[in-house]
Amino acid sequence: MYNFDVVRPTSVDEALSALSQEDAQALGGGQTLIPTLKQRLAMPTTLVSLSGIDSMKGVSVDGGVITVGGATPHAVVAGEVADAFPALAHLAGNIGDPAVRNRGTIGGSLANNDPSACYPSAALATGATIVTNAREIAADDYFQGMFTTALDEGEIITSVKLPVPEKAAYIKFEQPASRFSLVGIFLAKYADGVRVAVTGASNNGVFRWAEAEAALSADFSVAAVEGLSAPSGDDMISDLHGSGDYRAHLVKALTKKAVAQAS
């Protein structure tokens, strides 16, 4: 690590002020950022910890929408939404290991937008609203490719609003060593249609599988997916853990499993 200062604001305004300094960097749970710093891949002068801002923590359920504070750790989400949104609880309860789940936050995960992270698929599949200090961003506009989002410099995710679906499932095929998703499918069925978000697979980060959404919106059944061709493996991540073709195959296979599980 290089040297840096840490500040621990207690309000969003204080945090924004601290982040306006040159080379300041927001710190969520640190489960990605701290290893990055240890590898000396980043050199912020100041880390602005968001963990002391009470208004950014906690989970509430109201009118079919779950609101999760940006600084809420995965383990808290897993516990709080177990009844209201079991698929989301399942997702949050299986991220990384206990240390990651008790430190890592939803805001940190979405701001980082790792192509193999779990949360982006939930946000995209539920058509979530990413609430920042400045504005509200629809999930469809928010994710802009691997490690890239609509967030501006110094903008903080204060909360995330996720509409609770009628039916949902999250199926993660884990890379066995790291337990990141080789492919993860978040399936969400609403009155006005079905959304299928895919993480772990694409070179462009999380994406919606439009053909499956159309087919499932017309007929919410495993058979509806069966008739589709898997997406092309050409744009999929091909690495030592799996070829692009294998990931493409898994997208379809896991979508079927998700439908079966949600049905």
Added chain:
Amino acid sequence: MSVAKPLPHEAAKLHVTGSAHYVDELPTPRGTLHLAFGLSDIASGTISNMDLSQVRSAKGVVDVITASDLDRPADCSPSNHDEPLLSDGTIHYLGQPLFLVVADSHHAARRAARLAKIDYTKTTPILTIEDALAANSHFEEGPRIWEKGNTAQALETAPHIVEGEIEMGGQEHFYLEGQAALALPQDDGDMVVHSSTQHPSEIQHKVADAIGLPMHAVRVEIRRMGGGFGGKESQGNALAIACALVAQKTGRACKMRYDRDDDMVITGKRHDFRITYRASFDETGRLLGVDFKHYTRCGWAMDLSLPVADRAMLHADNAYDLPNARIESHRLRTNTQSATAFRGFGGPQGMLGIERVMDHAAHQLGMDPTELRRRNYYTDGDTPPKQTTPYGQQVDHFLLNAMTDQLAQSADLTARKAKIAEWNAQNPHLKKGIALTPVKFGISFTLTHLNQAGALVHVYQDGSIRMNHGGTEMGQGLFQKVAQVAASRFGVPIEMVKITATDTGKVPNTSATAASSGSDLNGMAVKAACDTIRDRMAAHLADLHQTDATEVSFVGGRVSVGSAEMSFSEAAKLCYEGRVSLSATGFYKTPKLAWDRIAGQGRPFLYFAHGAAVSEVVVDSLTGEYRILRTDILHDCGHSLNPALDIGQIEGGFVQGTGWLTTEELVWDDSGRLRTHAPSTYKIPACSDRPDIFNVTLWDGENAEDTIYKSKAVGEPPFMHGMSVFFALSDAIAQFGQGYPALDAPATPERVLKSIQKVRG
């Protein structure tokens, strides 16, 4: 008598409380220096310029050493003098040590090592089997070939020909404790080295050679390792030599340990193999002849590759009587880490070849695989008909017919096969598979002179016993087993025996603790030493009581001398006062061995250890994922010295063997860089990956050969029970279509899926 009791590991309490000392935890003297290697970033070529100025000026750096700074060449090879400690300008693999940083802390040394600016002249690396064959890059003069009978003829006229090939990956040892060494300079230039090694005598030998002193000036000590698995047979040499060289030069203690990533990038691993086969069978499933070609990537240096490849050939028969067999073995030199010893030492690879043949033949002939295997087994019994391995060793005391019967019964094999067939008929996406695989593993070092061991035992005047031998403790429980032998010889409770660190100053010229031979060799040597002392005590006590030495017995901590009786402590005190020497060495050499490795003929092994395993798996055709549902193992430890430790070895061996064949995948990229060099990318099985139902039973028998308390070696043989999982996967995959799965290892979900797609045609 403490032998045969299921006593816990001697250091179990220390392990679980975190108070067992490993090399890195030994208190170091003030001013200890810390070392790190600077590593090559290319796989093949030469160094055109090495600018180490920034390394030298980095914080905490005391010295930076290159090959040209050494007074004499320092070689780390256990065999061929082809492993310079630091590159002589030629680069053989990506990760090869080029220079040595000496600093005031471990981290300072590692940080500084990254600051080198090195210009290379690259050449095209030889990475694959194809590359090596094209370049005729062999060790030895070419392939080694052994033959029994007339294989060509047996293949010519046969009703069924089974033909194919199998690829099997290497394996990282992943000992929990990484490589480590600590050198302490002594009076008059002597050197004491603490090394995490399975082979202290070799460390002593190589260090003495490197620092230019006779072996008597170097003493190597190791109390325990945190896992070895063969990865500390030769791979510790570099660290020990580096530490000793710098300690000699500076007069300061020197310590070195590899960070996990460096450890995986620098050190050798299990040999990966490709085995092609062409076999002939008659209508009944009896094998008539088989022609194997073994291709293995040995990496850049010879290391132990010749005996490893030999042992693969020596296990090309496994449990089967092959009337005609030809085995051709290519030991290929490649620009990768120098592949080395790993539990089984080539045996698993050779065995997987013949097991593949049996599995493939059963599929092709439409026979039950267990039945086909049974038809090809050697015959059981103490006086079977003349039946020889492909290398001419008579197979006596074979057990696997009876063991297979017992295991098939205890695992309820027939009924479960029927149930599985029923279940499979009703499940289109998931299929279950089950397989029984046997293991016959040869016990002894194939380099015959290594089959010797020494021990040193002292009895003190209070009756306490201090025991030392040449074996090393790496978690396997050797020290406890040998202590049980000592306690049994003197008829005292195990607490009377002190277990001590392995020390080349106490027992010289030892062999590596390897080839599963630790208990066999050292147990016998300790027994010999104890018996020498016991006989002296008996003679003296008999004299005192005017009786015969045969009237003296040592039982239950008591010594009976005719009608008199005393505690062992009292007996020891009497003997001391009677000026009886209460210290003795013991020595053992394995009998009956005679082996010509060039001809491939003789008796390389004193005996065979046997075992068999049944595993059941379920495979998901949508993703290629699978689970192990149940494993039953019946294993032959002879008359077990310690059933608890033996069962532990069997369980651990099975899990490690399963890891080799399922999740553990080593990946090198096109430049020769090992991409799987950390637990985030390389998956060893965890406790949660073992089967939910896991039954391990010891075969009730004893070794027909005269081994220590009629026990059998247990370190390596159970590793190969992992094959039962691999062939259960093959069985499950075959349920999805008509084709033969021809699965390669490791059977990752992606490979399983491909195999499913293949059998569907």
